[in-house]
Amino acid sequence: MSSHGSVRLAETSLWANRKCLLICATVAIANMQYGLDSAAVASLQAMPGFLKVFGNPDPTAEGGYAIGVSRNISRIFLVSGGQVLAG
Numbered sequence: 001m002s003s004h005g006s007v008r009l010a011e012t013s014l015w016a017n018r019k020c021l022l023i024c025a026t027v028a029i030a031n032m033q034y035g036l037d038s039a040a041v042a043s044l045q046a047m048p049g050f051l052k053v054f055g056n057p058d059p060t061a062e063g064g065y066a067i068g069v070s071r072n073i074s075r076i077f078l079v080s081g082g083q084v085l086a087g
Contacts, residue, residue, distance in 0.1 A: 041075060 014021065031040075044050055048063050055065035 045072070045075070 045067060048065070051063060051065035051067065054071075055067045057064060058066035060066075
C-alpha cells in the first residue's frame with residue numbers, strides 16, 4: 001500500500017483488451033511456427049532449479065539431479081503433438 005491510500009484498478013472485459021489479446025496470441029503462434037517453443041522447453045529442462053523440482057536425485061548426473069527418459073519422452077511428445085495439431 002502506498003502512503004496515499006489504496007489504488008483501485010478499473011475492471012475491464014476481454015473485449016476491451018482485444019488488441020492486447022491479439023498481440024499475445026500472435027506472438028505465441030509465431031513462437032510455435034518457428035520452433036521456439038521446443039527450444040524454450042529444452043533449455044528449461046536443463047536449468048538446475050527445474051531439475052531440483054521436477055527431476056530425480058542422480059549422483060552420476062552433473063548437478064546431482066536428472067530427468068528420467070520416460071518423463072522426457074512425455075514432454076517431448078506434448079510439444080511435438082502440439083506442433084502437429086497446429087499444422
